[in-house]
Amino acid sequence: MNDSGRGTAGTRVEERLRAALAARAESVHPADLRPLAPPSRTVRSTGVLLRRAAVGVLALAAVAALVFFTVRGGPDRPAEPARPPRPSGPAVGTPSPVPSSATPSAARPSPSASRP
Template sequence: MNEYGTSSGAMPVEERLRAALAARAHAVGPADLRPLSPPAGRVRSRRTPVRRAVVGGMALAAVAALVFLTLAFFTTRDGHPAPTPPARSPHPSTGTPSPAPTPAVPSPVTPTPTPRAARPTTP
């Protein structure tokens, strides 16, 4: 017995398959092949999904540019930013006047130093 588990005179399975396939390949000639025919159905190109994605991305970019330019046009006047509207009270006005403001509390008065009277000189 050899390493393949067969008697020394027999060929291993892989060698027999290779020999059979080689014999069959040499037996086939151009007359045995059928003529080439075009595909029967419509063939989709691999480029079609890519083309659709590119066109969709370009359309999205055009819409974004249009929105940006429209906002830029309506928010500026003569190249200057639009003025900010005046602030409004968060509560609606009731129409009643507010009470008079309370007078400010005066600060304590600090005494100012007075000039001292000149002492009479005695002769």
């Protein structure tokens, strides 16, 4: 009896299980079983509806990602300016960035004029 699951102990357990299963199978009659009915359509249609919705959302996400990465590259040439560029010459009324040379020399006294 101390075969640790091998030999005759394994076959005794198997024999008892088979005998119990056969006894249970003989005790069940056709009147004990419920009538055969097809599966309900609500369970199947809900699962199909959810699967189709998930596939639709994934397809929409794939299209959005494709559009995003396609547009993200940008145009091949630089964009045109929003307004025409200014003329290249100085405009009337625009102050000159360089001061005239007459103004600073008139303010400084000459060194020869200050000697007597």
